[in-house]
Amino acid sequence: MANWIEVCSLDEIDPEDVMRFDHNQHSWAIYRCPNGEVYATSGHCTHERIHLADGLVMDDIIECPKHNGRFNYKTGKAQGAPVCEHLKTWPTRVENGLIFLNVE
Amino acid sequence: MSSFGTRRDYSLTGASTPHAHAAGLVSANWYQTDIPRKTMKALMTRRDAPAIRDTLLWLALLVLFAGLGYLSWGTLWAIPCFVAYGVLYGSASDSRWHECSHGTAFKTRWMNDAVYQIASFMVFRESHVWKWSHARHHTDTIVVGRDYEIMAKRPVQIARLIAGLFGIPQTWGTLKSLLQHAGGDLNSEERNFIPLTEQTKVIRYARQTLLVHAAIIALALHLQSFYLVMVIGVLPSMYGVWIAFIFGLTQHAGLPENVLDHRLNCRTILMNPVFRFIYSNMNYHTEHHMFPMVPYHALPQLHELMKAELPVVYPSTFSAIREMLPALLIQTDNPEYDIQRELPQRSATDHQPAQHPQTA
Numbered sequence: 473m474a475n476w477i478e479v480c481s482l483d484e485i486d487p488e489d490v491m492r493f494d495h496n497q498h499s500w501a502i503y504r505c506p507n508g509e510v511y512a513t514s515g516h517c518t519h520e521r522i523h524l525a526d527g528l529v530m531d532d533i534i535e536c537p538k539h540n541g542r543f544n545y546k547t548g549k550a551q552g553a554p555v556c557e558h559l560k561t562w563p564t565r566v567e568n569g570l571i572f573l574n575v576e
Numbered sequence: 577m578s579s580f581g582t583r584r585d586y587s588l589t590g591a592s593t594p595h596a597h598a599a600g601l602v603s604a605n606w607y608q609t610d611i612p613r614k615t616m617k618a619l620m621t622r623r624d625a626p627a628i629r630d631t632l633l634w635l636a637l638l639v640l641f642a643g644l645g646y647l648s649w650g651t652l653w654a655i656p657c658f659v660a661y662g663v664l665y666g667s668a669s670d671s672r673w674h675e676c677s678h679g680t681a682f683k684t685r686w687m688n689d690a691v692y693q694i695a696s697f698m699v700f701r702e703s704h705v706w707k708w709s710h711a712r713h714h715t716d717t718i719v720v721g722r723d724y725e726i727m728a729k730r731p732v733q734i735a736r737l738i739a740g741l742f743g744i745p746q747t748w749g750t751l752k753s754l755l756q757h758a759g760g761d762l763n764s765e766e767r768n769f770i771p772l773t774e775q776t777k778v779i780r781y782a783r784q785t786l787l788v789h790a791a792i793i794a795l796a797l798h799l800q801s802f803y804l805v806m807v808i809g810v811l812p813s814m815y816g817v818w819i820a821f822i823f824g825l826t827q828h829a830g831l832p833e834n835v836l837d838h839r840l841n842c843r844t845i846l847m848n849p850v851f852r853f854i855y856s857n858m859n860y861h862t863e864h865h866m867f868p869m870v871p872y873h874a875l876p877q878l879h880e881l882m883k884a885e886l887p888v889v890y891p892s893t894f895s896a897i898r899e900m901l902p903a904l905l906i907q908t909d910n911p912e913y914d915i916q917r918e919l920p921q922r923s924a925t926d927h928q929p930a931q932h933p934q935t936a
Contacts, residue, residue, distance in 0.1 A: 489617065520603055520715055528620045528869060537620075537869050539711045540679040553704070554711045556771050 479564075479571040482510070490534060490545075492525035495575065500562060501525045502571060503534065503545045510564045510571050513548055517541050518557035584720055584911055586729050588765040592721025599834070601719045607837040608866055609882045616867070619874045622683035626873040627675075630853065631691060634672070638664050642807045649803055658806060658815070663854065665807075666743065666816025669698035670824070671856035671872075677710050680871040681856075697785070699820075700743075700750050700813040702757070704778045708770045714868050718833050718841045724769065728829035730911035732904045740821050743814035757782030819854060826896040827861045830903030832914040838865040840917055844879065845890040859893075862886060887917040 477495060485491045485504040492515060493500045499515030501524040515523050517536040526537040534545040541555035548559035563574040585592045596602050611619075641661035648654040675681035676692035696703035709724040716722035728737070739745050756763065757778050762770065770778060789809055796804040805811050831841045842862040847855065858864060860875035863882055870878050883889065890896040899915060906913045 486614075489613075519711070526616075528617065528622075530622065535679075535869060537867070539714060540677075540869065542679075553707050553774060556773050 474563075474574050475576040476565070476572045476574050479512075479573050482508070482566055482569050482571055485510075485571075488529050488531075490525050490527065490529050492523060493573065495573075498575070499523065500573060501534065501545070502564070502573070503529060508566070510566055511545050512562040512564045512573050513543065513545050514560045514562075517555065518550065518559055519555045524559075584730055586720055586726055588721060588724060588768040590721060594721075596716070596719050596721045596834070601716065601834055601836065602722055603715055604836050606717075606866070607839065609885050611867075611878075611881055615881065616870075619867070619870045619878055621874075622680065622871060623873070624683045624687065626871075627681040627687070627691075630856070631672070633853075634664060634668055645807070646803060661807065662812050662816025663819050664816070665698055665812040666814065667818070667820035667823075668854045669695040670817070670820035671854065671858055673699050673701060673706075674710075674858065675856050675872050677707055678868055680869060697788070698813060699817070700747055700810055702750065702753060702778065702781060702785070704774060704781050705753070705757075705766060705770065708766075708774070712769045714865065717838065717865055718828050718831070718835075720833050724765065726828070726833075727824055728904060728907070730833075730907050731909065732907040734904070734908060737825070737904070741818045743817040743821075746817065747810055747814055754782045754786055758786050822897070823851075823855050823858065823893075826893065826900060827858070830900045830907065830915045831917065837919075838862050839886055839919060843890055843896055844883075844886055845893055845896045847893055851893060885920055887919055 479493050479502055480491070482504065485502060487504055487506045487508075490501050490503045493502050493512075494515075500512050501515050503511040503513070505511070513524065513534070515525065517524055517538070519536065519539060519541045522536050522538040524534050524536060524543075528535045528537070529545070532544050532546050533542050533551065535542045536555070539554050542551040543549060543555065543559045544551065545559070546561070548561040550556060550558050565572050565574075587593075638661065641657050641664065645654055645657040645661055648657055672681070672691055673695035676688045676695060679685070679688050681691065682688045693703055696706065713723050713725040718726055720726070727740075736745055753763075760779055762775055762778060766778070767775070792805065792809045796802070826843055826845060828841055828843070831843070833841070835841050839862055842865050844862045845859040847859040852859060857872040857875045860879050863870070863875050863878045864872075866882070867878060890899070903913065903915050
């Protein structure tokens with residue numbers, strides 16, 4: 473069952489950037505594409521417990537700020553060493569300039 | 577009871593490891609200078625141009641000195657040619673290996689990967705093993721029982737460090753490791769930091785590397801050419817490693833183990849442009865450890881933003897060595913001795929030093 477929660481306004485995330493979002497003891501990374509699309513993944517890298525919101529967004533890729541682990545943030549797919557395990561992705565939607573995340 | 581001379585257990589599967597976990601030193605939160613997100617994004621931005629320029633210059637110098645070495649072969653002029661060639665082959669490749677292992681040198685990934693493999697071969701280092709060990713080095717920097725890349729293990733063995741200037745323990749270690757991996761086996765420590773799914777790559781790489789080195793030696797024997805093994809293979813890795821080894825020691829040696837603040841266990845050293853070219857700006861080592869995804873060419877800017885929070889920066893390589901060498905000599909007898917660096921007043925209370933697990 474969908475459980476949409478409000479994250480923030482779209483303007484709070486720069487294009488081609490990422491922001492941390494914490495809710496109910498869970499943490500997510502929320503990404504904004506240059507074309508305005510918004511994606512969400514689990515907040516921490518699957519290699520070590522490092523938050524991806526401190527990392528660098530390059531095209532469709534989020535790079536962990538600690539060890540260069542890279543994921544496609546649209547699919548969650550790990551791109552090679554030092555990350556082997558894919559990242560969980562979460563549905564998002566944008567309404568009236570606000571970002572919503574389905575946390576179910 | 578005195579602990580002087582007591583050998584610490586630096587293995588990743590020994591007594592120090594559970595102590596490091598218990599002391600909260602594993603995958604811990606490290607002190608970080610607060611830098612605005614937009615500034616950090618700009619610093620982390622990848623560019624190809626600086627690394628292409630530096631790589632082409634490096635390769636051109638290698639070709640130049642290999643050529644001069646060939647032309648002067650059999651004369652005394654060959655000595656300075658091979659000293660220069662060796663530094664470019666065995667030392668400059670070390671920092672290229674390092675930068676490309678972080679994936680930060682180039683913007684284009686295949687360029688990073690290509691230079692990483694070439695440089696790994698030149699420093700006689702197994703690319704897959706070191707990719708993973710270096711990730712661990714950044715997670716648990718100089719944490720005993722966790723970090724596989726501690727150079728000056730205590731009590732310090734001076735003879736081993738002198739041998740390291742000529743690449744002897746490194747080459748011997750890699751050779752044993754390649755043979756073990758080529759036989760399909762990894763040691764228990766490697767299994768500790770290399771995921772199961774990646775271990776077949778280690779084995780494949782070892783077999784390929786041994787074949788390439790065997791081919792170089794066979795060709796040199798066939799051509800009866802000593803020159804060939806002076807310019808490619810293990811020999812230039814050994815006779816050229818001395819500068820990289822000294823630079824590598826200055827990164828952490830003599831400084832405290834088991835602290836969660838890179839300002840206390842890393843050195844930032846101001847170096848001349850030639851050294852910085854050879855070393856790819858890794859003299860900004862505190863900055864690199866605190867923000868490892870900042871490319872080498874942006875480290876001087878990062879240093880400007882961080883320097884107010886750093887202990888006094890070493891004004892030269894010599895000044896760092898002058899501090900480090902006496903400390904290493906003391907650590908031959910007294911493993912508890914550390915160089916204590918003083919943090920600037922406004923941030924001195926922010927760090928969380930931890931006691932050594934074996935003395936806690």
